[in-house]
Amino acid sequence: MDQDKRDRDAGSGGNPPGDSWVNGLPQGRRWSGIAWSLLFLLVPVLGTATFVIAPYYNHWFPKDVSVHGRSIDDLFYFILVLTGVIFLATELILFWFMWKYDAAASSKPATYIHGSHALEVVWTIIPAATMLFLAIYQMNTWADIKMRRPRMSPSAEVVARQFEWRIRYPGRDETLGTPDDLFIVNDLHVPVDEDFLIQLKSMDVLHSFFLPNLRMKQDAVPGMKQPVWFKATETGTYDIVCAEVCGWGHYKMKGRVTIESRADFDRWLARIEAEQKATQRGPDEIPIAAAD
Amino acid sequence: MSTVTQPHAPSPATAPHDPRAPHDQAVPQRSMSLSTFLSTYVFSKDHKVIGLQFLFSTLVWFLIGGLLALAVRWQVAWPWSDVPVLGKLFAQQGGQMAPEFYTMLFTMHATVMIFLVIIPILAGAFGNFLIPLMIGADDMAFPTLNMLSYWFMWPAFFFFGVSFFVEGGAAAGGWTSYPPLSTSTVSAPGSGMGQTLWLLGLTMVGVSSMLGSVNYMTTIILMRAPGMTMFRLPMTIWAMFITAILQAFALPVLTAAGFMQLTDRLIGTGFFSPEGNIINNAMSGAGGGQPILWQHLFWFYSHPAVYIMILPAMGMVSDILTTFARKPLFGYRPMVYSIAGIAGLGFIVWGHHMFISGMNPALGITFMVATMMIALPSAVKTFNWLGTIWGGRIHYTTAMLFAISFVSMFIIGGLSGIFMAATPVDIFIHDTYFIVAHFHYVLFAGTAMGVWAGIYYWFPKMFGRTMNEFWGKVHFFLTFTFLNGTFFTMHILGAVGFPRRLADAYHYETFHHLQPLNAFMTWCAIGMVTSQIVFAINFFWSMFRGPIAGRNPWNANTLEWTAPSPPGHGNFDFQPVVYRGPYEYSVPGCEKDYLMQTDPPHPAEAAAAAAAHA
Amino acid sequence: MNASAPSIPHGHDDRDAHGHDDHGGGHGHIVLQYQPGLPLSKGKLIMWLFLSTEIMFFAALLGSYVVLRFGAAVWPKPHHVHLSEPIGAFNTFVLICSSVTIVLALEAAKANKVSMAKNWMIATLLLGSLFLGIKGYEYSAKFSHGIYPSQPHSRIYEKPDLYYGSAVRARLDELRKVPLGLVPAGLREAADSSAEAGGTVDLLKRLDEAPAEKLSAEQQTGRGRLQKVQKMLTNPGQQPFDLAVVADQIMPLPSEGTGSHGGHASGLNDAFPWLRLPAVIPGGNMWASTYFLLTGFHAIHVAVGLLVFAILLTYRLDRKRAGMIENAGLYWHFVDLVWIFLFPLLYLF
Ligand code: HEA
Numbered sequence A: 001m002d003q004d005k006r007d008r009d010a011g012s013g014g015n016p017p018g019d020s021w022v023n024g025l026p027q028g029r030r031w032s033g034i035a036w037s038l039l040f041l042l043v044p045v046l047g048t049a050t051f052v053i054a055p056y057y058n059h060w061f062p063k064d065v066s067v068h069g070r071s072i073d074d075l076f077y078f079i080l081v082l083t084g085v086i087f088l089a090t091e092l093i094l095f096w097f098m099w100k101y102d103a104a105a106s107s108k109p110a111t112y113i114h115g116s117h118a119l120e121v122v123w124t125i126i127p128a129a130t131m132l133f134l135a136i137y138q139m140n141t142w143a144d145i146k147m148r149r150p151r152m153s154p155s156a157e158v159v160a161r162q163f164e165w166r167i168r169y170p171g172r173d174e175t176l177g178t179p180d181d182l183f184i185v186n187d188l189h190v191p192v193d194e195d196f197l198i199q200l201k202s203m204d205v206l207h208s209f210f211l212p213n214l215r216m217k218q219d220a221v222p223g224m225k226q227p228v229w230f231k232a233t234e235t236g237t238y239d240i241v242c243a244e245v246c247g248w249g250h251y252k253m254k255g256r257v258t259i260e261s262r263a264d265f266d267r268w269l270a271r272i273e274a275e276q277k278a279t280q281r282g283p284d285e286i287p288i289a290a291a292d
Numbered sequence B: 001m002s003t004v005t006q007p008h009a010p011s012p013a014t015a016p017h018d019p020r021a022p023h024d025q026a027v028p029q030r031s032m033s034l035s036t037f038l039s040t041y042v043f044s045k046d047h048k049v050i051g052l053q054f055l056f057s058t059l060v061w062f063l064i065g066g067l068l069a070l071a072v073r074w075q076v077a078w079p080w081s082d083v084p085v086l087g088k089l090f091a092q093q094g095g096q097m098a099p100e101f102y103t104m105l106f107t108m109h110a111t112v113m114i115f116l117v118i119i120p121i122l123a124g125a126f127g128n129f130l131i132p133l134m135i136g137a138d139d140m141a142f143p144t145l146n147m148l149s150y151w152f153m154w155p156a157f158f159f160f161g162v163s164f165f166v167e168g169g170a171a172a173g174g175w176t177s178y179p180p181l182s183t184s185t186v187s188a189p190g191s192g193m194g195q196t197l198w199l200l201g202l203t204m205v206g207v208s209s210m211l212g213s214v215n216y217m218t219t220i221i222l223m224r225a226p227g228m229t230m231f232r233l234p235m236t237i238w239a240m241f242i243t244a245i246l247q248a249f250a251l252p253v254l255t256a257a258g259f260m261q262l263t264d265r266l267i268g269t270g271f272f273s274p275e276g277n278i279i280n281n282a283m284s285g286a287g288g289g290q291p292i293l294w295q296h297l298f299w300f301y302s303h304p305a306v307y308i309m310i311l312p313a314m315g316m317v318s319d320i321l322t323t324f325a326r327k328p329l330f331g332y333r334p335m336v337y338s339i340a341g342i343a344g345l346g347f348i349v350w351g352h353h354m355f356i357s358g359m360n361p362a363l364g365i366t367f368m369v370a371t372m373m374i375a376l377p378s379a380v381k382t383f384n385w386l387g388t389i390w391g392g393r394i395h396y397t398t399a400m401l402f403a404i405s406f407v408s409m410f411i412i413g414g415l416s417g418i419f420m421a422a423t424p425v426d427i428f429i430h431d432t433y434f435i436v437a438h439f440h441y442v443l444f445a446g447t448a449m450g451v452w453a454g455i456y457y458w459f460p461k462m463f464g465r466t467m468n469e470f471w472g473k474v475h476f477f478l479t480f481t482f483l484n485g486t487f488f489t490m491h492i493l494g495a496v497g498f499p500r501r502l503a504d505a506y507h508y509e510t511f512h513h514l515q516p517l518n519a520f521m522t523w524c525a526i527g528m529v530t531s532q533i534v535f536a537i538n539f540f541w542s543m544f545r546g547p548i549a550g551r552n553p554w555n556a557n558t559l560e561w562t563a564p565s566p567p568g569h570g571n572f573d574f575q576p577v578v579y580r581g582p583y584e585y586s587v588p589g590c591e592k593d594y595l596m597q598t599d600p601p602h603p604a605e606a607a608a609a610a611a612a613h614a
Numbered sequence C: 001m002n003a004s005a006p007s008i009p010h011g012h013d014d015r016d017a018h019g020h021d022d023h024g025g026g027h028g029h030i031v032l033q034y035q036p037g038l039p040l041s042k043g044k045l046i047m048w049l050f051l052s053t054e055i056m057f058f059a060a061l062l063g064s065y066v067v068l069r070f071g072a073a074v075w076p077k078p079h080h081v082h083l084s085e086p087i088g089a090f091n092t093f094v095l096i097c098s099s100v101t102i103v104l105a106l107e108a109a110k111a112n113k114v115s116m117a118k119n120w121m122i123a124t125l126l127l128g129s130l131f132l133g134i135k136g137y138e139y140s141a142k143f144s145h146g147i148y149p150s151q152p153h154s155r156i157y158e159k160p161d162l163y164y165g166s167a168v169r170a171r172l173d174e175l176r177k178v179p180l181g182l183v184p185a186g187l188r189e190a191a192d193s194s195a196e197a198g199g200t201v202d203l204l205k206r207l208d209e210a211p212a213e214k215l216s217a218e219q220q221t222g223r224g225r226l227q228k229v230q231k232m233l234t235n236p237g238q239q240p241f242d243l244a245v246v247a248d249q250i251m252p253l254p255s256e257g258t259g260s261h262g263g264h265a266s267g268l269n270d271a272f273p274w275l276r277l278p279a280v281i282p283g284g285n286m287w288a289s290t291y292f293l294l295t296g297f298h299a300i301h302v303a304v305g306l307l308v309f310a311i312l313l314t315y316r317l318d319r320k321r322a323g324m325i326e327n328a329g330l331y332w333h334f335v336d337l338v339w340i341f342l343f344p345l346l347y348l349f
């Protein structure tokens, strides 16, 4: 026996001794084929289980309190089901082929086939149609959220800055940039059930204005004004997160958004106005992004 | 040219198992002078040596990138607690990391993984080693250029490496390096010297890739063995070829953008800084520029780059699947066209990274449609892989397991791409761990698994010895299990909106209950990195002690298996002449279940072809 | 002996001439033959591929230019920034000529006319250098107007606002800082031309203090204008309009109708270049950044080309070198082509 074979048969490398050799490649043992295919079966099984269980442990979407959030979530579920079906189908097929066509399972030679034109056409056309449908189906939602801006003057201006959110309300005259503007930091108040239009700016670097519960996210770009609008449906206090890395303090660039009834909102605004008058804080003392 | 009419060499495939198949040529002389040593192993122009140099360098960086990932995971799971080991190495405050240190960690983790591991291991290591061997050439078209492409990596290693130790630390603006954070030197600690070094390192990687890519294309076009038509190339070569095209056309854009960012930083040209920008109470440079312009330029490169980071793996996996399923590749041409399709479409989808960047939302729609369409060639590939193992005779070698897991994992990573391609959904999941899950599935669970498949598969060719199968399978099992534990759960984090790049998210009411899940993921990540010890030992042990492999240990068809293991200088000890495509396995009526590309025409072949047409 | 013994004897080869540039064949391994790919030599193919990466590089730069330019609120007209179309056009002509001479050099080399090839090559080298020379002249003209791509050097302001006003004031103060006596008498005359810090101070003093009859008529009006500018800058009831007037005195922007060089020669900075007062050019900063970026990278490519020509000149330019000359020529045509894009984009629109 030559060195090569001996090395293989010794089991130190190569293959465990006792394998039957077919066409020169070790045939392997049936149990190992079974074990490996079962391991791959775990992918779809545990994968699906994870997604099913997670919501029960509250590891799922934060509560949605906006009008358009619903359509985003619905879209997410729609894609989840679609991709879920594809995921399960492909992974199960993979498992089945692994199980069935294990070289150790039968001595039948492999099928000699180079492909199938018909199949190629089918599995190009069907995904194409699916994707095209998906593309068209979602456009409306996108347009609602980012393109069909409500016709109103901004309800507030949010200026991002390392590492805080500077918020400005237009005050009684309902126009921004006038002396009666009201200034608050990191504390956004929003009346419920009303369109709310924010003018988003940044003073220094990129930030991203992320309201998880309102399913809203928009980068704040220095030198640009971004309109952000939404309609809240429920009262409560939620997080404002900065979702674009903006320096060492990115992680703590946290704000709060309070959604409240119109009456509460007006009362709060009046209180801020009173406080501001009392402390004589003029707009000059809070530098807001220089250029408009 | 008279090449094709050559009298064909008796193919070595007729005796593939000959144990004494010569590895003589590669056995180094015992005593050699320093200059021979240098020209053989260090400044070698031999593509195989260069390939191995790339392999070793990138594996070392892989380890570094993995350790950086562990540090990232540590902070995410147990924020502000003492970091073991690494804490002593870097952070000052008694082992607890500072928030800017965390930003630096993930930036450099990604930089190392992408620019020093995945791109150079695919194109540099496998591309170099395999291209001449698989097409039947004696070397690359321009060996000197090839050597330079490796040596240009060293300045990059140096710049990235040294940046950890400069004032302010390494780059900390994310691997995407968005200005103005990255252009203004006052905006963050890592935006000082570290960022400049980062840009220089990136440029060097770019030069290296550019030199490599034009060389690969020239080699593949002009140096194929007689009879090796384009449509007889193995998928690995097709993938490398199209990857090279992608690199050649996408990289210069990043290089240009990198220069612009560099001048913004060094002399204040202001391409990416808007007018009147005030950072840290300091006025930034000239102004009048556009921050979003960088994003366009960056993603114009980096989206094609994500395909640069997976196409070669797809090619290798296709070859490995056919070998161990003992079956022709299902749909060879569709596979080729879909690689080309992915590459072509890859150039027009970059905007999907910028849906909420402030780019015109109408433009977002066009990018969304293009992105949806790029799922099609990927679908074709996936189904054809499934078709390939259907009806096969599957041998569960380690290489095969990694290859199958590539398919399985790529499906997961690709499907999560669909969520993000849907613009409205992306509003919510952009910059959350959903994205992190997506790209680790395609990059780590996909490409890295493909790389391992490639290592186990071509190891015999590289070193003349086979890796230990048992420990290989242990390595596979552990990696596969832990990687899913680490990354699958990230989808769930993403669904909660858990933001990426946050040093500590638990002070947000929305996220504070996610800590236990993160701790679980970190344990899995620790397990994953630890399992690599098995691999490292197996790798080095097998290099010297593994069972000696003949020329063709897997009974595979492609040209590299006709050469000695490892091949000597000039690769082939006979003139290879190619008679058929690379995937003629299990031809009915043929006495063995494979027909190498160099085997002379076989009567059974003609019969099988006639039967297929009938 | 196993079956894989080489069956093609060493040296038996009828490969094509380009088959094997890099290995001398003396390595002791067999010489392989290849499937015909494209009818191109390796060198030429890789050159084309390299040029396609270059195309993408310049495409990125040009694309950025277009985006920045059309994204900008204002963009200066060529004459606002002292670009001279005739000079640019002449330079274009020079470069095109050099593209012709390199072709002639190639033809000569192919015909084995060594000395003629050499002469054409020298002509190309000279034309290329002339191009760079003219470019350098244009750059120095920019620099003398304070147009740099970046802030510390650049004296360009986007609009006549408060920042601008204080910059002018600062410059004037700086000019006045050093007392007259500190400039050694012997240096005073020399200072006229040098316009270095001490020298300019001196010049300003002299302009300020010299009796009217010692000044030329031109200097007298200049003094008057300078005083007017100063008064406006220090006027407590200063209006934004005043600063616009100041800017106009320092460097009036030529108005649309007045033809290419309408009026800017009449600015204070033009009358007394040593003043180096900040000027207002709307959009000028970004213009300067892009201008220097594009022309700078182009100039680097020209310089590399010249280097290649210089190296080629050390060889005997006979038929054997035709391939090299051809590749160098390809590159040179590409550099030329880039300029053909740059010229209209930067000078004409
Ligand atoms: C190898 C790397 C790789 C690959 C192959 C891909 C593949 C894809 N990627 Fe991914 N991507 C990245 C690496 C990669 N990506 C990285 C690194 C980032 C983040 C960068 C950062 O921000 O730091 C990113 C981010 C990213 C985003 C931006 C998200 C955001 O920031 O908000 C998007 C959005 O559209 C996206 C989409 C896609 C799509 C649609 C594909 C498609 O090509 C996938 C196609 C594959 C399939 C669909 C699966 C197989 C097909 C079937 C089983 C058939 C049937 C399927 C259908 C009909 C749906 N990717």
Ligand code: HEA
Pocket (backbone or CB within 6 Å): B059, B060, B062, B063, B065, B066, B067, B069, B070, B072, B073, B076, B106, B107, B109, B110, B111, B113, B114, B118, B173, B174, B175, B176, B436, B439, B440, B443, B444, B448, B486, B499, B500, B501, B502, B525, B528, B529, B532, B535, B536, B539
């Ligand atoms: C190819 C790319 C790649 C790879 C392989 C990885 C691998 C890993 N990544 Fe990485 N990651 C990125 C690319 C990659 N990542 C990118 C682009 C980002 C975004 C950064 C940004 O936001 O800017 C990111 C961000 C990122 C984050 C998010 C940070 C944040 O946003 O706050 C996290 C968190 O868990 C993470 C974790 C991990 C883990 C646990 C691994 C593990 O899989 C690591 C496992 C490592 C090993 C298994 C090492 C193996 C070693 C060997 C095999 C060597 C053997 C040695 C010899 C033989 C000599 N990564």
Ligand code: CUA
Pocket (backbone or CB within 6 Å): A160, A161, A162, A163, A206, A207, A208, A242, A243, A244, A245, A246, A247, A249, A250, A251, A253
């Ligand atoms: Cu602001 Cu991150």
Ligand SMILES: [Cu+2]
Pocket (backbone or CB within 6 Å): B302, B303, B306, B349, B350, B352, B353
């Ligand atoms: Cu992408």
